[in-house]
Amino acid sequence: MTPSSTVFSPIRRREPSSAFGYRAIVIGAALALLLIVVVAVALGPYQLSARDLFAFLVAKATGAASPLPPPAETVILQIRLPRVLAATGVGAALAASGAAYQSMFRNPLVSPDILGVSAGAAFGAVVGIFLSLPVLAIEAASFAGGLAAVVIVYGIATAIRGRDAVLVLVLAGVVIGALFGAGVGLLKYLADPYNQLPAITFWLLGSLAATNPADLTSLLPAVAIGLVPLALLRWRIDVMTLGDEEATALGADTRKLRIVVIAAATLMTSAAVAASGIIGWVGLVVPHLARLTVGPAFTRLLPVSILFGGGYLLAVDTVARTLGTVELPLGVLTAALGTPVFLWLLAFGRRTAWS
């Protein structure tokens, strides 16, 4: 065989199923998300029908007087919609940052907690609760804690040069995460057992029960700002999955790319943790399932992760607040759902997930 003798022919670029498949998956996921939004707004102690919601939407769109009684309108605008938006935003943020971390660290089994973000954010929030700070200050402290953890981890990784940069980052993240975890444990031990400890515990398990419209003004902009660099750099993020040396040899500026992508993903994770507490598994399992559906190319992986993550967490949150007489902690539900999925990936992943 002489290679140059091969006849040039145009090549179909995508796998047979995925050219049509990608569009169908995006449309299907978007419709599913919309359906979950409608159900989530309707469900709850104050029941609303689909017809009520439609009438409400038409009235809002045309500027006519609302046909619903004032309590219904309050429920929709002050309680249900903020919570629906928060759940969708948190789910989308965790899934998108998880997808970015997985590509960046070349490992489909890492999650947004990998650089100690969650542990740092939890520590910040627990300090806030321990000092009996107001809610907004607790969220700010959580945000600051998450960012601080990543800055420390990145600082350590920069100081330790000459070894595999990614490996050092991940190990530093594990160590710093454990340290912040110990700090959380100490504060729980010292906290007032009747007043503060239940608040800390509930927050560490994750919940959107206390969501109010003001929370959205910090969550949604942070998520939007974090998504922009991920969307813009989506082609370079693919190249980063090859590893530092290969990506550099292909012409990518790996150091700058890594800083920008980590900063963006950390911003989103910290904002999500500040709004909802610790919700595990979403950032690990959702991007993984998205990759199984549309492949690893970030240009398709990012939108699908956002849609899957938003819809998934909104569905889980709706179940959490309607299933029993008391609200179930979100983190417990996502773990209960995530574990079997993860085990399934572990058992069959060699064929389907990893490769």
Next chain:
Amino acid sequence: MSAPRLAVEDLSYGYPGHIVGHGISFTVGAGEVLCVLGRNGEGKSTLFKTILGLLSPRAGALRVDGEPIAGWSPRRRALVFGYVPQNGGGTFPFTVAELVLMGRTAHRGPFAGPSAADRQAADEAIAVLGISHLATREWVRVSGGERQLALVARALAQEPRILVLDEPTASLDFGNQVRVLDAIRSLAETRALSVLLSTHHPEQAFACADRVAVLSGGELLRIGAPGEVVTAETLRACYSVDVAVLPVADSQYHVCVPQAYLS
């Protein structure tokens, strides 16, 4: 006389506090294939990474067409050097076409997606290496030889002037070794590519190289035409085994057989 495509001048390479090789000087001309031999741990990969700018030279200089390349950005280097690493490609299930398309990274800005020209260059590279039938297959699911051809296609899609291949035939079966070497040889001829490759099979030098460089003890032991360099004495100095280098019929090709097998 014009400057050589690649000039390595009195190069020392290695890691901080650990010099692997020193005083290395050679040139590679346009369309020339240079095959680098040396025992395990001799630093062939380290030398290549230094030439590619993935490691900083400890001393000495590198020039491309007479121009010093110290201080070049990764992007500028990638427009000159195509690299086929030993275990490249990552572990994510990109299709072969997507992987080859990544070879166009240096041709566009950080925010830009692949253009029509990028896609055409990738398609052509895939076609030239005869792996068009694999384009939509997942890279992690094709055979080792096909992966290697895909990585060569990716380097080719870069449209480099110099191709650097680190043991491109390691872990390939016999047929795939021949295919990869044929592809390299014909690329050097048809595109005037300068090629730098390392191998553990001295015979391969006869199959594809214009010149052979032998690294030993951190120095350049010999460099020259395969017939002059791949000799029993050089191989004994390099690998510490007694080898007979025997011509095959009327061809330029020689085989290297350990003396112990002949007695």
